Amino acid sequence: MKYLLIEDNLDLAAAVGDRMRLDGHVVDHAPTLGDGADYLNVGEYDLILLDIMLPDGDGRRFLERHRAAQNDTPVIVLTARSEVSDRVGMLDLGADDYLTKPFDHAELQARCRAVLRRRAGASQTVIKRGTAILSPVASVLRIGEVEVTLRNRELRLLELFMNAPGQIFSKSKLVDRLFSYDDTVTENAIEVYVGRLRKHLEPSSVTISTHRGLGYRLDER
Known part of the structure; x- marks a missing residue:
């Protein structure tokens, strides 16, 4: 956040x-x-x-x-x-x-x-999309019996996607949401984090799709 x-x-x-x-x-x-x-x-x-x-x-x-x-x-x-x-x-x-x-x-x-x-209109402490369950407080992504501990920016990026399924986020928007104005960062960093999340999500029913010229979106397979 x-x-x-x-x-x-x-x-x-x-x-x-x-x-x-x-x-x-x-x-x-x-x-x-x-x-x-x-x-x-x-x-x-x-x-x-x-x-x-x-x-x-x-x-x-x-x-x-x-x-x-x-x-x-x-x-x-x-x-x-x-x-x-x-x-x-x-x-x-x-x-x-x-x-x-x-x-x-x-x-x-x-x-x-x-x-x-x-x-967000929810009292639960987890976010569920398809077979992927995210616990922001514990920094854990659970898919079936498998648990993945996420790094901070991986967690915040996935939380952003899972809270807005179907919404396309541009790279510049994601940079703005993940980094402060004091951080020196390029949009290429977003590609790195998205790539990591895709690997984590491979066993699940959701994925992060690329929309050329627009950005990324969380979709169910």
């Missing part, structure tokens, strides 16, 4: 980003609301982690504008405010969840997973 972290505390942002990357996620860090808006204008994110008190404004107004623009990207608010009225107000503005600082990183990761499951 690709996260946008809008947080001006550089130490906290570094700690959150490092933990999320260890879990296989891509994280772009914006220290101001303006930077956050710029990231959203040029890229797509699965989840936004939003601080409230930022140098250039109030995160609540950012959240309000985000929802008014019909942007349904999930938002988890990170706040030092513990009053019930503040939390209720943020939920009413469109936040999907909130976490009061200081927080445990394991709880933040669990809340991210829960919000993403709810947004």
Whole structure:
């Protein structure tokens, strides 16, 4: 998954980003609301982690504008405010969840997973397409009795395909979803990861097909 972290505390942002990357996620860090808006204008994110008190404004107004623009990207608010009225107000503005600082990183990761499951309309912790069953939390692909442990980007790429069967993803779109803006990478890297996934999926009833000039799609055989 690709996260946008809008947080001006550089130490906290570094700690959150490092933990999320260890879990296989891509994280772009914006220290101001303006930077956050710029990231959203040029890229797509699965989840936004939003601080409230930022140098250039109030995160609540950012959240309000985000929802008014019909942007349904999930938002988890990170706040030092513990009053019930503040939390209720943020939920009413469109936040999907909130976490009061200081927080445990394991709880933040669990809340991210829960919000993403709810947004996908599913409470299960696995994704099934044909005979392929993916467990994102365990980083395991199961086909019959065979289990394959996936590397981080293999996992995130397969998760992206399995969450949108039948949708064609261009190489540039996949680069955007799998890598942060700080990464130096070419579209050839996508060919490598797709090739690895195809080998893993060979015993299953699904495959990743190539659509010349368009990109890749997950199909059932």
